[in-house]
Amino acid sequence: MSRVELTVNGRSVAREVEDRTLLVHFLRDHIGLTGTHVGCDTSQCGACVVHLDGRAVKSCTVLAAQASGGEVVTIEGLAAGEDLHPVQAAFREHHGLQCGYCTPGMIMSAVDMIRRYDGQLDEKTVRHELEGNICRCTGYHNIVKAILAAAGTMRQEDMRAAAE
Amino acid sequence: MYQTTYHRPTSLAEAARLFSEAGDAAYVSGGHTLIPAMKLRLSAAANLIDLRHVGELKGISVTADEVAIGAGMTHAEVAGAAEVKGAIPALAGLAGSIGDAQVRHLGTIGGSVANNDPAADYPSAVLALAGTVETDRRAIAADDYFVGLYETALEEGEIVTRVRFRVPEAAGYAKFRNPASRYPMAGVFVARHGDGSVRVAVTGAGNSGVFRAAEMERALAADFSADALKGIALDPADMMGDIHGSAEYRAHLVTVMARRAVQNLGQALAFV
Ligand SMILES: Cc1cc2nc3c(=O)[nH]c(=O)nc-3n(C[C@H](O)[C@H](O)[C@H](O)COP(=O)(O)OP(=O)(O)OC[C@H]3O[C@@H](n4cnc5c(N)ncnc54)[C@H](O)[C@@H]3O)c2cc1C
Ligand code: FES
Ligand code: FES
Numbered sequence: 001m002s003r004v005e006l007t008v009n010g011r012s013v014a015r016e017v018e019d020r021t022l023l024v025h026f027l028r029d030h031i032g033l034t035g036t037h038v039g040c041d042t043s044q045c046g047a048c049v050v051h052l053d054g055r056a057v058k059s060c061t062v063l064a065a066q067a068s069g070g071e072v073v074t075i076e077g078l079a080a081g082e083d084l085h086p087v088q089a090a091f092r093e094h095h096g097l098q099c100g101y102c103t104p105g106m107i108m109s110a111v112d113m114i115r116r117y118d119g120q121l122d123e124k125t126v127r128h129e130l131e132g133n134i135c136r137c138t139g140y141h142n143i144v145k146a147i148l149a150a151a152g153t154m155r156q157e158d159m160r161a162a163a164e
Numbered sequence: 165m166y167q168t169t170y171h172r173p174t175s176l177a178e179a180a181r182l183f184s185e186a187g188d189a190a191y192v193s194g195g196h197t198l199i200p201a202m203k204l205r206l207s208a209a210a211n212l213i214d215l216r217h218v219g220e221l222k223g224i225s226v227t228a229d230e231v232a233i234g235a236g237m238t239h240a241e242v243a244g245a246a247e248v249k250g251a252i253p254a255l256a257g258l259a260g261s262i263g264d265a266q267v268r269h270l271g272t273i274g275g276s277v278a279n280n281d282p283a284a285d286y287p288s289a290v291l292a293l294a295g296t297v298e299t300d301r302r303a304i305a306a307d308d309y310f311v312g313l314y315e316t317a318l319e320e321g322e323i324v325t326r327v328r329f330r331v332p333e334a335a336g337y338a339k340f341r342n343p344a345s346r347y348p349m350a351g352v353f354v355a356r357h358g359d360g361s362v363r364v365a366v367t368g369a370g371n372s373g374v375f376r377a378a379e380m381e382r383a384l385a386a387d388f389s390a391d392a393l394k395g396i397a398l399d400p401a402d403m404m405g406d407i408h409g410s411a412e413y414r415a416h417l418v419t420v421m422a423r424r425a426v427q428n429l430g431q432a433l434a435f436v
Contacts, residue, residue, distance in 0.1 A: 002170055019170040019212070020202075043200045046266065055240075055269040061199045062270065065170040066192070066214055109265065116265075131346070132264025 002065040008033065009077030019065050024048045026064035027074060035075040035104045039134070046133030049105035049112075050074045056112035058132070075104035078111065086157070087111050087150040096146035098137035109133050110147045119155035121148060166208040176220045176300050176323060179213055183321045186211035191323065193221075193236060193275035196267050221274060221325060226251050229331055235274025235324045239263070242273060252293065254335040254353070257432025258285050261339070263346065274324040277309075280316050280373060282404070283347035286327075287374040289337065291365035292353035293329040300325055312372050332357050334388075337432040338424035339368065340417050342408050349409055350417035352377075354425040356388055364422060369414040371404045380422055390423040 004026060005014040015030045027033045027050070038060055039047030048060040051073040059072075078085035087110045090096065097103045113129045114121065121129075126144045135143060171186070173179040183189045190209035192198050193216060201207035215221055221236030226247040233242060242248055243260030262268055262276075262285050276286040277297060287310055290297065295306040297316075300323045309317050318324070332355040339351030348368035356362050362384040364377045383392040398415040405411035424433060 018167065020165045020168050022165075022199075022203075041200075041203060043196065043267070046264075049266060056266050057269050058266045060203075061196055063170060063195070063199065063212075065172075066195065066216065113265065129265055132266045 002068070004064045004068045006064075006067060006069075007071045009073055017064055019063065021064045022060055023050070023052070023062045023064045023067050023072070024059040026067075027059060027072070030064075033074050033076050037101055037104055039101060039105075044132070044134065045102070046105040046109060047102050049108040049133065051108060051112060056109050073108075075107060078107070085111070086153045087114070087147070090146040090150035090153065091143070094142050094146040094149060096138065096143045102133060102135040102137075106130075106133050106135065106143055110150065113147070114151045114154055117151075119151045119158070121151045123148065165202045166205060168202070168209060169211050170214065171211060172214045172217055174217050174219070176218055176325065179215060179218055179323060180300055180321060182211070182213050186213070189213055189321075191215050191278075193278075194238060194267075194271035195275075196263070196271040197275060197279050197281070215274070215323070224248060226331075230328055231255065231331060232326050232328045233273055234326055235277075236272055237274075239268035239271050239273070239276075240265070243268065251331050252329060252335060253430045254337045254432050255289050255293065255329060258289055258337045258353070261285065261337075261432050261434045273327055277327055278316065278318060278324050280310055280314055281347070282313050282370065282373040283342070283345075283349075283351075283368040284374075285337075285339065285348060285351055285367060288351050288353040288365040288367040289329065290327060291374055291376060292355040292363040293332060293335065294355075294357065294363060295330070296328040297324055298326040298328065299323055307376075310374050315373070330357060334429045336425035336427075336429040338421040338428065338435070339433070340421055340435045342368075343436055344408075350414055350421050352418060352421040352425050354380075354384065354422060356384070361385060362388065366398075366418050366422075369398075369403050369418050371402060371411075375402075377418070377422070380419075384426070388426070390426045393419055393423050393426065396422075 037047035039045035043061045050059045189211035223234045239259045239262045249256040335355040337353045339348035350369040351367040364380040367374045400411035400415045403411035403414040
């Protein structure tokens with residue numbers, strides 16, 4: 001057993017878990033955050049993407065013990081109360097989801113992507129960057145639209161914040 | 165996944181000591197080869213020794229002749245390093261073409277080179293750039309390092325610490341991806357060095373792992389152009405053949421990718 005200590009969505013959590021516990025199972029089964037999904041056993045689908053120490057990772061391919069001491073942000077940590085994060089709002093606005101299974105991972109990857117490119121995204125880059133996220137439903141068109149729209153909103157918000 | 169015990173050393177010496185004391189142990193770096201294998205119970209180490217917190221494995225240094233990359237550097241770190249992009253742009257491009265963004269955030273050069281997957285990208289660059297694999301025990305020339313499928317010259321418990329690459333005059337990488345796994349079905353790294361020699365290394369296609377294509381090297385040393393490769397066909401008997409593509413198909417792909425690498429120097433291109 002290992003004592004795993006993490007900051008999850010800004011809150012400190014600590015649990016004694018088996019060393020083989022995957023981060024995704026730690027989040028879902030031990031602290032009850034079931035927004036992060038498991039969609040494959042080959043590390044390919046991206047339904048499990050969370051941010052670990054500021055970078056998008058597949059939480060099905062990291063042990064909780066490896067992550068211990070770090071900071072994790074999950075889909076539950078994005079909204080500010082009732083106010084959706086701009087990427088969440090854009091997925092709703094642009095119909096970026098159907099069944100919703102892939103959506104938490106898509107959104108966490110999108111937030112990471114927008115940050116890495118400083119909001120300077122085009123359609124080709126978004127499609128390329130979505131290599132690690134698979135959606136069985138949407139055909140990607142509206143996911144790509146939503147990410148581009150959110151990147152635009154976030155750039156404007158940044159510019160407004162900088163001007164103030 | 166079977167039960168395992170996790171260890172977190174903070175120095176090379178501590179990591180090596182934990183390994184030798186543990187008996188049944190495996191190092192884990194990015195974990196993006198090992199953890200999937202453990203999940204499928206294809207691999208089952210009783211002890212996992214995490215190298216991610218060993219500071220000695222971090223860092224990149226570049227001189228006029230050489231790029232040296234710490235084994236713990238992630239694919240994303242290598243792809244984004246201005247000094248690597250400046251010295252060997254095809255190498256930075258190769259790192260940025262591995263897997264997907266999330267894989268690149270954790271997967272490391274040390275793990276890739278230690279694992280020597282016959283379809284991994286990095287081994288082709290190590291071989292074509294006359295690389296040297298440094299370990300906690302010695303330095304191994306690339307030509308002696310890659311032994312076969314998932315097989316290297318590493319001994320039990322030996323830790324890859326750095327990978328050094330010779331800075332070429334010009335280099336390019338082109339790969340054709342398997343549409344399902346996204347690993348290369350044929351990836352060719354071509355490098356022309358200052359002494360006039362040319363090295364061509366092929367990954368994904370060979371039936372005993374990464375290899376140098378001698379006939380292509382001779383042709384390109386005489387005439388460094390894509391046309392020099394016209395008509396060179398590798399022997400399908402040396403190629404992998406499986407449900408994804410026959411040996412003949414892979415042999416053909418190698419020549420096509422080699423030509424594209426020469427036509428696009430300074431880049432790493434992925435097709436499909
Ligand atoms: C979805 C997916 C797609 C991928 N696509 C590609 C691809 O297109 N091309 C490609 O090349 N790779 C691909 N990979 C593999 C990825 O690049 C791995 O990260 C890499 O091959 C292994 O690096 P790692 O740090 O994750 O190693 P780990 O998984 O931590 O370790 C791999 C092996 O090396 C050993 N090891 C690790 N570090 C050291 C060290 N410093 N010294 C000695 N032994 C060590 C371990 O014991 C283990 O046996 C993909 C992986 C995934 C999950
Ligand atoms: S569940 Fe993690 S990649 Fe599919
Ligand atoms: S919305 Fe159903 S899998 Fe993407």
